[in-house]
Amino acid sequence: MLYHSTSNHQTAVRLEQAVIKGLAPDGGLYVPDALPRLPKAFLRNMSAMTLQEMSYAIAAYTLNSDVPADVLHDIVFETFNFPIPLVETASGKYVLELFHGTTMAFKDIGARFLARLLDYYRQRHPEWHTLNVLVPTSGDTGSAVANSFLGMPGVNVYVLYPRGAVNLIQRAQFATLGHNVTAVEVNGTFDDCKSLVEKAFMDDELNSVMRMTSATSINYARLVPQMIYYFWAYIQLEKLQRDTRNLVFAVPCSNLGNLASGLMAQRMGLPVKRFVSVENQNNIFYNYVKTGLFTPKPTQYSIAPALDAGCPTNFDRIIELLGSHENVCRHIHAYSYDDDQIVQTIQHTYREEQYLLDPHTAVAYRALGEDLKPGETGIALGTAHPAKLKNLMEDIIGHPVPLPDQLAHFIKGQIHVKKISNGFTAFKRLLMQT
Numbered sequence: 065m066l067y068h069s070t071s072n073h074q075t076a077v078r079l080e081q082a083v084i085k086g087l088a089p090d091g092g093l094y095v096p097d098a099l100p101r102l103p104k105a106f107l108r109n110m111s112a113m114t115l116q117e118m119s120y121a122i123a124a125y126t127l128n129s130d131v132p133a134d135v136l137h138d139i140v141f142e143t144f145n146f147p148i149p150l151v152e153t154a155s156g157k158y159v160l161e162l163f164h165g166t167t168m169a170f171k172d173i174g175a176r177f178l179a180r181l182l183d184y185y186r187q188r189h190p191e192w193h194t195l196n197v198l199v200p201t202s203g204d205t206g207s208a209v210a211n212s213f214l215g216m217p218g219v220n221v222y223v224l225y226p227r228g229a230v231n232l233i234q235r236a237q238f239a240t241l242g243h244n245v246t247a248v249e250v251n252g253t254f255d256d257c258k259s260l261v262e263k264a265f266m267d268d269e270l271n272s273v274m275r276m277t278s279a280t281s282i283n284y285a286r287l288v289p290q291m292i293y294y295f296w297a298y299i300q301l302e303k304l305q306r307d308t309r310n311l312v313f314a315v316p317c318s319n320l321g322n323l324a325s326g327l328m329a330q331r332m333g334l335p336v337k338r339f340v341s342v343e344n345q346n347n348i349f350y351n352y353v354k355t356g357l358f359t360p361k362p363t364q365y366s367i368a369p370a371l372d373a374g375c376p377t378n379f380d381r382i383i384e385l386l387g388s389h390e391n392v393c394r395h396i397h398a399y400s401y402d403d404d405q406i407v408q409t410i411q412h413t414y415r416e417e418q419y420l421l422d423p424h425t426a427v428a429y430r431a432l433g434e435d436l437k438p439g440e441t442g443i444a445l446g447t448a449h450p451a452k453l454k455n456l457m458e459d460i461i462g463h464p465v466p467l468p469d470q471l472a473h474f475i476k477g478q479i480h481v482k483k484i485s486n487g488f489t490a491f492k493r494l495l496m497q498t
C-alpha cells in the first residue's frame with residue numbers, strides 16, 4: 065500500500081515513511097491511496113472474535129502486509145489490552161467506553177499503537193541513536209503519549225503544556241513519570257506549545273543533530289486502531305441481538321482524528337447510517353458544515369479541555385475521504401455546545417439515567433439525543449473517564465467522584481517539570497542540552 069499527501073496526490077511513500085515523518089514535507093497529511101473493502105463474510109463472522117482477534121484481522125487488512133504479520137500481531141495485542149465495553153443507558157442509547165486504558169482517555173489506543181510501531185521502526189534504524197517525540201498537549205494527548213513510550217530504550221518524550229491550563233490529575237499523569245519523559249511547562253497558551261513544536265520540526269540545526277517526530281493525530285498510525293473500535297461497537301450490538309441497521313455514531317471532536325477514523329471504518333464496509341460531529345464553543349468544523357467555509361480561530365478554553373482546538377488538524381483528511389461539502393453534509397450532522405449546556409447534560413443524565421458522563425462524552429451524548437430519529441440506534445463515543453476531571457465533576461453533580469486506583473497511583477508521584485518561556489530559543493536550548 066502507498067500513501068500520498070492530502071496536499072499533493074503525486075507523492076507516494078510507504079507506511080514507514082508516513083509514520084516516521086508524521087506530517088508530509090509539503091505540510092499535508094498522509095492518507096492511504098485506497099482503503100480495502102472488508103469481505104462481507106468477514107463482517108458476518110466477526111462477532112465470533114475477541115476484541116484482540118478482530119483488531120488484528122482488521123489491522124492486517126488495512127495495512128496490507130506493510131508490517132510483518134508477527135510484529136503487527138504483537139503491536140495490536142499490546143494496544144488493545146483493556147476492555148472497551150458498550151454500555152446501554154436508561155434511555156436506550158449507548159456509550160462506547162474507550163477510557164479503560166492506562167491514562168483513562170481514548171487517546172491511549174492511538175498512542176499505544178503508534179508508540180509500538182515507531183519502536184519497531186527505531187529498532188530497524190540503529191543510526192538514529194535516539195528518537196525524540198515532541199508533543200504539545202492540553203492534557204490527554206501528553207499523558208497517553210508519555211505513558212505509551214515510558215521506559216522504551218532509545219526514545220525521549222517531551223510533553224509541552226500551557227502553564228495553569230492543565231488540571232492536576234492530568235499533569236500528574238505525565239509530570240511524575242521521569243525516566244525518558246520530560247514535562248515542559250510553557251509560560252503561554254496551548255497554541256504557543258503547538259507552535260514551539262512546529263518550529264522545532266523546521267529548525268535546520270536541530271534536525272541536523274537529533275531525530276524528531278510528532279505523536280499527535282497528524283500521524284496516520286494513530287487513526288488505524290481508532291477505526292477498529294467502531295467495528296467493535298457493532299459486534300457488541302450484534303451480540304446483544306440489537307438492531308444494527310440504522311447505526312448513528314456521535315463523536316466528540318477536536319482535531320477530528322476520531323471522526324476521520326470512523327469515516328475510514330465506514331469506507332471499509334462498516335454499515336453506518338451517519339456520524340454526528342460534536343464540538344464545544346471551538347466550533348470550527350460545525351461552522352464549516354453550516355456554511356462551507358473553514359475558518360480557524362484562536363483556541364478558547366472550556367470545561368472540556370480536550371476539545372479546545374481552534375484549527376482542527378485532520379480537516380483535510382475528512383475532505384479527502386468525503387470529497388465535497390455536499391457529501392460531508394450527507395454523512396455528518398454537526399452540533400456545538402457551550403459550557404452551560406455541557407453542565408446541564410451531565411447533571412440531567414446523572415439524575416435521570418444514573419450515568420456519569422465526563423464533559424467530552426457529554427457533548428456527544430447530548431447531540432445523539434437531539435439527532436436520533438425513531439428506529440435508529442445511537443452510540444456516543446465515551447472518550448474520557450469522569451474521574452480525570454474529578455474536582456470539576458464533583459462541583460457539577462454535588463457528589464464525590466471516586467478516583468480509580470489507576471489515577472490515584474499517578475497523584476502520589478513526585479512532580480518534575482522544566483519551566484520555559486514561550487520563546488523558541490528557550491525550548492531549543494532545552495532540546496540541545498539533552
Ligand SMILES: *Cc1c(COP(=O)(O)O)cnc(C)c1O
Nearest residue numbers: 204318319320321322370447448
Ligand atoms: C482528544 C480528545 C477528543 C477529541 O478527539 P479528536 O480526534 O482530536 O477529534 C475528545 N475527547 C477526549 C477526552 C480527548 O482526549
